[in-house]
Amino acid sequence: MTNATAVPTTHASQPRRGWYKRNEIALTPWLFLLPGVLFFAAYVILPIFQSFQVSFYRWDGLGDLTEQGKFIGLENYRELASDRNFSISFWNNIRWLLLYLLAIPLGLAIALFLNQTVTGIRLYKSLFFFPFVISQVVVGLVFSWFYLPNVGMLAIVLEWFGITGVNILGSPDTATYGIIAAGIWPQTAYCMILYLTGLNAVDPEQIEAARLDGAKRWKMLWYIIIPQLKPATFIAFVVTIIGALRSFDLISIMTNGGPFGSTRVLSFYMFEKALSEYGFRMGYGAAIAVVLFLLMLIFIGYFLWSMWRDERAAR
Template structure:
């Protein structure tokens, strides 16, 4: 099953990337032609830059999720309700998240736009401004991703050794010292999983860009996954070979991070 649904499609995508193909007719071998064309494509470099921004800023979900988890890790009345409310963004569809933030940023009636207008005296169309559009979409993505990291850390906090925490408190550790030297080391497995899913999620973000801007304005919010879809499966010409080349580049970028994560995981297992 893994070979049929994962390995073989990967090999086929790499093979298709060396061809000019519309998805229906005969393939025409062009070698590295698609990759050479990518190097001269300004949209490709815009997509790479935006993917880098996604990667860097998306990592804010990890400390954000940790902060919320520490806040919710209390035995007080109604805490389960608060946990459910904080987890709610991860349960709903990315399409719904995209639509909600599109309305949130809307210049005419959006809450964010109204707030900015009160503070600065003028409206800012976040999703129509090339300077801010990518940051606006990333904020929308951080909302559910922070909720997911929160759940990972809440699970990790439930498995913390209370004896170590109590011993540290008896030795005078409290606040940030207790968090840094006692709690965070025990949350290392949760942090590792949160880092892996956040990095992969940042590189394969597609839904929000598709719903909120479709890569606009003027291609300024393009990322590799949407650029691949646009070239291979949209009205731009069904260039399956060119889309496959973009997919291969994205796959190689992901493989770099996945390899680093696997090496780190194997090293930790050997040390333990």
């Protein structure tokens, strides 16, 4: 009786796996991301390119662009260069961008205060969080009443110091800054939330080691805590810039672009040109939108480059 010898299983005898099975680990994350990528491409990327295309036409928004519109090349951009209202709107946007960034250090300062264990901290957190949950329209109405001459709270407080006749929203010199102050209020609350989340992820071992080395207060904050808050700072920076550039709602509620058009920004002027009393100039409005997009891209691109440079230097 002969013993049966086992035939070794060779690689060729194993069932061959399909292409997807061989790449399943690499492909699965992309399949989860695919719906979001498609929606982002359809509702963000594609409209950006369409705005560039529309900006080269004279078009009222009715009918097909290529049939009803007239291709005029860079004529809309040449008109922007000599448009005084566009110049006012552009520089107002620069003011918004620069002053709105104050919300980031203010949010950090409040987050550092609220991160401590003190009596009534939950009440303080609720009070500071409150501006974030109310709409921009409500914020605009509240500050409009706050700035009312003679009867507004600001006027009443200034009267205690002998200052009268202050009309924040009625003066071209102060109206823009009054609206920016109204916008910083809820934006600071948003930055505070981001930093509170970031502070929860700060490594306590690094803090303890820094204390043993003698680091206190400002040195601890600058060299230990802030570097660990870079992800929160990046999100706060991007969201704050976007918030400064989409300041349409506050301006519409508080001044409607006045007095004498002094508080217009690019988003509001784009609305006026494309969809308001100026005759539906969609091409001109698209040209303003392109300038607004490039302005945002410059600021965010610079910050991304700075973060990439710092991370590369740290390797």
